[in-house]
Amino acid sequence: MEYKLHNPSDPYTFIAVDQEVAALVVGLLSPAFGADTHDESEENRVPIFIFGGYNEWYQEKFGRTPTEGLNARKEDVGKAMQSFMLGGFSDRARYNAALEAIDNPIKRNDFIANWQDGRSSLNNIGGVAHEIGKALLEVKEAG
Helix, strand or coil: CEEEECCCCCCEEEECCCHHHHHHHHHHHCCCCCEEECCCCCCCCECCCCCCCHHHHHHHHHCCCHHHHHHHHHHHHHHHHHCCEECCHHHHHHHHHHHHHCCCHHHHHHHHHHHHCCCCCCCCHHHHHHHHHHHHHHHHHHC
């Protein structure tokens, strides 16, 4: 599912296999962000937690702590973080088409970095998400 991240700066979207993964992504970046799918369905929404309550909501919703969830879903969360894209839902098709056309891994990474540089804010949420995703996937590979 594609989610839009609610944040005070530039628009970002990301792909998460389910609401739990989206919730873990938001929790790692900032529970004050929240996220919604295109249809803004309540069943997929990750609420905004400006004044706390994220850990309690997560445990009630998923039956485990966020740490337990992250340990169990590390690879899914890493992939979701790596999917962060500057832009809204309508930009994803163009972004994916460009990525699919780039075979060279170095050029692909350059394209992703250049796309993320289009932000207007000093907050590099996409860059941070990509770094977290990379670290999570490296930890997963290391065992």
